[in-house]
Amino acid sequence: MKVYRKYVLLVAWMVLTTVEAFSQSGKANQAVFHHATYVGEDQVYLDNPLGADEFYNPILQGCYPDPSITRKGDDYFMVASSFAMFPGVPIFHSKDLVNWTQIGHVLDRKSQLKVSDAGIAFGIFAPDIKYNPFNDTFYMITTQFAGGIGNMVVKTKDPFQGWSDPIQLKFDGIDPGIFFDEDGKAYVVHNDAPDRGKERYSGHRVIKIWEYDLDKDQVVEGTDKIIVDGGVDPSKNPIWIEAPHIYKKNGAYYLMCAEGGTGDNHSEVIFKSDHPMGTYIPAPSNPILTQRYFGRRSNRVDWAGHADLVLGPDGKYYGVFLGIRPNEKNRVNTGRETFILPVDWSGEWPVFENGLVPLEPKLKMPAGISENKTGQEGFFPNGNFTYTEDFKSERLDFRWIGLRGPREDFMKTTKNGVQITPFPVNIKEVKPTSTLFYRQQHKHFSFTATLDYQPRSERDLAGMVCLQSEAFHYVFGVTKVGDDYLLVLERTEAEGNGRNRKVNSTIIASTQVDLFKPITLQVKATSDDYQFGYATAGGELKNLGGVVSGDILSTNVAGGFTGTLIGLYATSANDILPGNP
The missing domain is CATH 2.60.120.200 (Jelly Rolls)
Structure with missing residues (x-):
C-alpha cells in the first residue's frame, strides 16, 4: 500500500509539474x-503659447487625412481616412469645432471592413459624412479598396451607437460624396476616369454626378453625368480633380473639389450652378485654399486641400482639410493631418480665411466659444x-x-x-x-x-x-x-x-x-x-x-x-x- 501511495504521489507530482511547465511555457x-x-514636444508650440481665446491648428495631429464634417443641431461629427487600419474611419464629436472627443470608429466590425489582405495604403479612402434631416439619418459614403467592395455607404440614426453593414454602390471611381437637397432629393458625386478613349493626359480625371434613390440606397441607373472635365481650366491640363462636395446657399449649388494631386500642388477649388446636375462654372479666383506658392519656411504647412465645409456655432462657415508639416529635412513622417480654417462666404464665392497665405499654428476660437479643453476631460489633445x-x-x-x-x-x-x-x-x-x-x-x-x-x-x-x-x-x-x-x-x-x-x-x-x-x-x-x-x-x-x-x-x-x-x-x-x- 505504501508503494502504491508513493506511486500515486509521484504521478500527481509529475502531472502538476507538467501542467505548471506548460502553463509557464504558454505565459512565456x-x-x-x-x-x-x-x-x-515640438518647438512650434513652445514658441506659440495659446491666448485665452485661441486653439491650435491642426486640430487632429498625426495620420488623420481626408477629413469630412457634418452637423445635426448643435452636434458636429467628423471622420477621416483609415486605409488598412482596423477599426476603420475614426469618428469625432464636438459642440464647438474646438474641443473634440473620439467616440469610436464607423467601421468596427469584420462585416464592414475587409482589409485582411490589403497593403497599408489601400482599404478606406476619403470618407464623406453627411446628415439627412428628411429621414433623420447619418450617411457615411466612401471607397473601400479591399474585399471586392469598392464604393459603399453605411448609415445610422445615432453615430454614438454604431453603423450599418456596407451597401455596395454600383459605380466606379473614388472619393464619393453625398448631397441632400432641400426638396428631399439626394445626389452622389465622385471622381472618375474620363470616358474611354477621351483621356487627354496623365492625371486627367472627371467629376460625375448621379441621382440617388434613398429608398433603395443606390444610384439611379442612367442618371450619371460628367459635370467637371479635367478641372478649373482644362486648357492647362489640371490633374486629379477629386474629393467633390456639393453645398447649397442662397438657392445656388456650389461644387467644391480638390485639384492638383495630394502633394506639393494640392489645392481646393469651387464651382457654381443653378441646378445640382450642372452646368458648373468655376470661380474666377480659384483656388480658394492652397499652400503651394510659398516654398520652404519656418513652421511650414503644405499640401493643403481635400476640404469640407460646415456652418459653425457662430453662424460662420468653417472648412476642415488635410495638410502636412514636414520636418527639417522636408520629410513627412507624421502624415496628412486635419486642419481647420474659418471661411468667408459673405460674397458670392467662399474663400478660406488666410488659406492663401502661409498657415499659422493657432487660431481664434469661434465667437461665443470661451473654453479650450483639448487634452482635458476626455477631449482629444493637441499642441x-x-x-x-x-x-x-x-x-x-x-x-x-x-x-x-x-x-x-x-x-x-x-x-x-x-x-x-x-x-x-x-x-x-x-x-x-x-x-x-x-x-x-x-x-x-x-x-x-x-x-x-x-x-x-x-x-x-x-x-x-x-x-x-x-x-x-x-x-x-x-x-x-x-x-x-x-x-x-x-x-x-x-x-x-x-x-x-x-x-x-x-x-x-x-x-x-x-x-x-x-x-x-x-x-x-x-x-x-x-x-x-x-x-x-x-x-x-x-x-x-x-x-x-x-x-x-x-x-x-x-x-x-x-x-x-x-x-x-x-x-x-x-x-x-x-x-x-
Missing part, C-alpha cells in the same frame, strides 16, 4: 506591456502633450488600432497591462498583425513602454515597431538565440516596384539582455533623427544602434498616404536572426 509566449507613455496608458481600463482607448484586423483578435487588457498573443505573422507580411499601433503626432517625441516577455525560440519576438508600411519600418524587440535573450534593432526598406520590388532588411545592432525582469523600451525622434533605447532591471536607458534616419518612416521615401505608426508588436514568425553579440 504572451507579451505583456505594463504601460506606454507618449510625449510630444504639446503627454499621454500615458496603463491598459487597465475595460475599454482600450480608441487611439490604439490594429492593422488589417481587430485588436480583440490578439490582445486583452489585464490587471498587469495589455497582453498580446502573437500571431504567426511577420510585420513584413500583408496580413493581420498582432500589433497595437499609436500614431506619431509630433516631429519631436518619445514613446516608452515596459515589456514583460520571455521568448521561447528564435521564432518569437516582442517589442516595438515604427512603421510606415509593411516594406518600410524599424523593428526593436527581444528574441532568443540559443540560450541567450537578445535585443535587436532591424531596418527594413524596399527598392524597385511591382515584380521587381525587393525588400531588404538590415540588423543595425543587437545586444544580450536579462529578461527575468521587465525591460523598458523607448523610441524617440528629434526631427529626422530617431534613437532606440532600453533599460533592464529598472536601470538607466541605454542606446542601441546610435542615431538612425527617419527617412524610411516618411511618405517621401515609402510612398503611400499614411503617417508613422508606433506599435507594440509580438510575433511567432520572427525572421531577425542575429549571431550572439
